[in-house]
Amino acid sequence: MIVSTKWLKELIDYSLTPEELESGLTSLGLECTYKADVSSFSGIVVGKILSVSKVEDSDHLNLCKVDIGETTVEIVCGANNVEPEILVPVALPGATLDNGNFTIKKAKIRGVVSNGMICSEKELGISSNHKGIMIFSEHHEIGSKFTDSKGNDIVDIDLTPNRGDCFSHLGVAREIALLENISINQSIKSFETGDFDTDIQIEIDNIDDCPRYAARVIKGVNVKPSPDWLREKIESIGHKSINNIVDAANYILFHFGHPMHTFDLDKIKNNKINVKKIKDKQNVMCLDGVTRSTTKDHLLICDGEKPIAIAGIMGLENSSVKDNTTNILIESAYFNPITVRKGAKQLDLSTDASKRFERDTDINMIIKSLDALTGLICEIAGGEPSKNVVDIYPKVKEKNIIDFDIDNCNALLGTSLNKKDMINILNKLSLEVLEERKSIKCTIPSYRNDLERSVDLYEEIARVYGYDNIPIAEFFSGSYSSLKKDKNLLSKKISNMLSNSGFNEHFSNSLLSEKEMMLFDDSKNVEIANPLSSDMQFLRNSIIPGLIKAVEFNLNHGNLDFKLFEVGEVHKVINTNKTSRYIQNSKLGIAWCCFGNKNWKNKNKFDFFDVKGEIDLIFKNLDVNVEYVNTNNEIQLHLNKKQIGFIKTMDDIDSNLLKNKSEVFFAEINIDQLKNNYVNNRTRIVPPSQFPSVNRDISILISKTFSYSEIKNVISNTGGDLLKQVSLFDLYVDKDIDKDKHSLSISLEFASNTRTLKDKEIDDLMDRVIQVLKNNFKITQR
Incomplete structure (x- = not known):
């Protein structure tokens, strides 16, 4: 949100410097940036064109003789609106445009010397208008310096949703x-006021959607361009001036924060306003010229025949104020924030009105805002307002009263403020304070819809007192029973491992389309009751679709070498005999995209075994043993004979999200299942042995039905304490070997921390290992 400091000065005569204003508002929770109003040009003077003549051999260039005060200069200009006796901005040689990026120089054009340039509004950075040169009004002095800076410094504020x-x-x-x-x-x-009433019948179908609706008529208005002061105010905060009626409504909106709308009274049929929802779909032309479709969820403002506005979002063209409008109806209402937000999201439309209604407005500001707009329109557009306001307010909003406890506030904030200090702060916040024997009752202003509980008031005390003024606690005392085990400890540990291994953490939307949901599971999934769009219709059943989108985005932007991971929740429905049960699991998703290796010395492509190596490293650090099982060309990760994850390439995924990228790998691991087998043991540091190790290799011919994990476990158990490491270093398949078998070459490392091993005892261990392999797997030693 942008506010003008010049505008603010009309409301409050503050003395803060720009730096103090910026830091002060930020400390109060309104993070902001102060931006000074500075011209994008320099060296521009006001000139008067004395004469205009055609440049030879040109059908559009003119030679203008320009009076710049102390002297006259000749300037070649191609604009079609140059004529004698007009005042124009002149950039003389040495002047700069575009924040100093362009310097004006004397130039020869078609053989004629041009001593500068006559500028358009676009060239000066004032507006986007470049149809001709800028023409001044008569009150500019010839030869004087021109600047578009009017002292309208602005403050750009990043508001949190609760501070409407x-x-x-x-x-x-x-x-x-x-x-x-x-x-x-x-x-x-x-x-x-005039001597007539607002003769409009107002009906509200559901007061939950519209608790209050007020209206007033003004007759005999003159629709015309806004006066300079109003136009400058509207434009100073980045908005476009339309006409005096619309600008007046926008001015009150930006001034008081309450959105209002003006209708052409003569276009309202049957003098009737009905605030309601319509079951049937309606195609309506909005004020911006776009036809939109409203549904049963949209609250509409209707006359006796048709919709004339989408409540809280935008008016419709069929009731808009035009140049020939003479009678208007002003609407000032309070609309339910949820109703407005849902309607705006369905239309994919965000307006200045909807932004404010979504964040909640002040229901008690309705009449004051209506009176303020009435007075402003009467001043700048004439007209006669009705003597009454039609105000439909069936159920008056009760005052919100909150109990405030001084001791609880100090305990929560870690402060030692006394009662007087706290009451002083509460009074500054415009709260009505009633002191009782043991407590303080605070009546909340109607514009502070965010204050609902005692802790909200404690937070107000903290931000006004100053977070930096709260002392730092030097000690903490508490019961060990209050310390709880971190349920996300395993997720954090895995995240740290992956970050240290060159992975970037990714966060994706947890809502997916039906097509994305079907990539991994065609069973019943968790569907959103009121989805914002078809692309966000289901709670995700996998982390992978979000990672696929991230990979596609990076590849499309030229990033070919990266690794991503994401930890998040996935959802599914389990159907039982009578009911459906919703299941939520925490899962780890990993993506490898490694096309960027252009080292001619290393031509090896990134493949499945690189992926497996990085996954093995995770489980090794967690001291968890997993198996890799190839099932229907899908590599599954098994723990205790149960699947906990999988590894896939894009070839394995039926998806059009990412085409022709079979070397992109994805993995997904169920962290909740992993937790059941993970023990957070302390890391043990073991000094290296002072005695030499002994390495022996064996090659065996074995059936493909046995996994390497099974073989390794048998070897490790047989080798005993002296066997330190078992590793597979070769897998061989040949046409001369039985198609159901393959050859494995395995390295065994033996060592002792207390002595040097002898060849005979190693030979005995190797014989024992071979014999056990023969008994268990019917191997043939090669």
């Missing part, structure tokens, strides 16, 4: 008042 009360200049002024302890000017323009 700050979505206006008034809201920001309230926060500044906390910094300087001064009052705010909230006066509005007065007006005289």
Whole structure:
């Protein structure tokens, strides 16, 4: 949100410097950046064109004689709106444009010397208008320096969703008042009413969607361009001026923070307003010229025949204020934040009105805002307002009263503020404070919809007192029973391992489309009751679809060598005899994309065994033994005979998300199943043996039905304490070997920490290993 400091000064006469204002608002929770209003050009003077003549051999260039005060200069100009006696901005040689990136020089054009340039608004960075040169009004002095800076410095504020009360200049002024302890000017323009009533019948179908709706009629308005002061205010915060009626409504919106809408009264049929939802789909033309489809979830403002606005989001073209409009109806209402947000999301439309209604507005500001807009329109557009306001408010909102406990507040914040200090802060926040014997009751202002509980008030005390002023605790005392085991310890440990191994952590959307859900499981999945779009219809059943999107994005942007991982929750439905049960599991997803190796000395491609090696490293560090099982060309990870994960390439995934990238690998591991077999043992440090180790190799012919994990376990158990390491270093398949068998070459390392081993005892161990392999697997030693 952007606010103008010049505008703020009209509300509160603060004395803070730009740096103090920026840091002060940020410390209060309104993170912001101060931006000074500085011209993008320099050296521009006001000139008067004295004469215009055609340049020879050109059908569009003119030679202009320009008075710049002390002298006259000749400038070649190609604009079609140059003519004598107009005042224009002149860039003389040495002047700069585009923040100093372009310097004006004397030049010869078609043989004619041009001593500078007559500028357009676009060339000066004032607007996007480049249809002709910029023409000044008569009040500019010839030869004077020109600058577009009007002292309209701005503050760009990054608001959190809960602080809808700050979505206006008034809201920001309230926060500044906390910094300087001064009052705010909230006066509005007065007006005289006519001798007629607002003859409009208003009906609200559901007061939960629209708890309050007020309206007033103004007759005899003159729709025209806004006065300079209003146009400058609207443009100073980055908005476009439309006409005096629309600009007035926008001005009150940005000033007080309450959205309102103006209808052409003569276009409202049957003098009736009905706030309702319509079951049937409606195609409506909005004010921005776009036709949109509303559904049963959209709250509509209707007249006696048709919809005329989408409540809280945007008006419709069929009731808009035009140049020939003379009578208007002003709407000032409170719409349910959830209703507005749902409707805006379905339309994929975010407006200044919807942003504020979504964050909740002040239901008690409706009439004041309506009166302020009425007075402003009467001042700049004339007209006569009705003597009454139709205000439909069936159920008045009750005041929110919260109990405040001083001791609990100090205990939570770690402060030692006394009662007087806290009450002083609460008064600064415009809370009505009632002191009782053992407690304080605080009545919350209607614009602070975010204050609901005692802890919310404690937070207000902290931010006004200053987080930096809260002392740092030097000790902590508490019961060991309050310390709980970190349920995410394993996930954190795995994340640290992968980060140290060159992986980048990725976070993806947990909502998927139906097509993405079917990539891994065609069973019943968890469907969202009110999805924002078809692309976010289901809770994800796998981490992989999000990683596929990330891989595609990186490849499309030229990044060919990277590794990603993500830890997150996945969901599915388990159907029982009578009910359906929802299951949530924590899973680890990993992606390898390694196309970037261009080293001519290392031409080996990244393959499955590189993937397996990095997964093995994870389980080795966790001291967990897993098996790799090839089932229907899918590599599964098994722990205690149960599948806990898989490894896939894009060839294994029926997906059009990522084409022709078979060398991209993905893995997914069920962390919840892994937790059941993980013991967080302390790392043991063992000094290396002072005695030499002995290495022996064996080659065996064995059936393919046996996994290497089974073979390794038998060898390790047989070798005893002297066998330190078993590793497979070769797998051989040949046409001369039985097709159901393959040859494995395995290295065994023996060592002792207390003595040097003898050849005979190693020979005996090797004989024993061979014999056990023969008995268990019917091997043939090669």
